[in-house]
Amino acid sequence: MYFNKLITYFFYISPIFTLKIIINTLKKIMTRVVTEACKGKKHGDCVEVCPADCFYELDDMLVINPDDCTDCSACESECPEEAILPDDEAPQEWIDFNANADFDNLKNITDKDEITR
Ligand code: SF4
Numbered sequence: 244m245y246f247n248k249l250i251t252y253f254f255y256i257s258p259i260f261t262l263k264i265i266i267n268t269l270k271k272i273m274t275r276v277v278t279e280a281c282k283g284k285k286h287g288d289c290v291e292v293c294p295a296d297c298f299y300e301l302d303d304m305l306v307i308n309p310d311d312c313t314d315c316s317a318c319e320s321e322c323p324e325e326a327i328l329p330d331d332e333a334p335q336e337w338i339d340f341n342a343n344a345d346f347d348n349l350k351n352i353t354d355k356d357e358i359t360r
């Protein structure tokens with residue numbers, strides 16, 4: 244009896260738990276990414292709709308802190324330049340560019356009026 248329960252757990256229940264953990268982990272690391280099309284624009288429309296204050300300012304564009312992004316996608320449709328992409332569609336160089344930004348020393352933009360013009 245005990246042996247049957249053990250077999251049921253390892254062959255049926257355990258794989259389902261494992262799959263759920265993998266899916267949740269993948270969901271967690273998904274993020275939006277600002278790409279080249281933002282350069283020289285800095286409209287800030289994206290900032291206005293972000294519920295997690297993810298945007299930081301560089302000299303010529305904004306970047307998203309992937310640690311803060313909840314991947315809600317609200318910013319993507321707001322960008323008139325179509326500069327914001329999900330990380331499974333964005334070029335790797337722009338995923339790295341956003342992720343490697345020096346967020347501790349960049350200005351967090353929570354309102355478009357805070358952007359340096
Ligand atoms: S709306 Fe688009 S182009 Fe404008 S600042 Fe945001 S990401 Fe950049």
Ligand code: SF4
Pocket residue numbers: 274275292293294295296297298307311312313314315316317318319
């Ligand atoms: S996907 Fe959502 S949380 Fe992430 S940067 Fe865009 S608006 Fe902010």
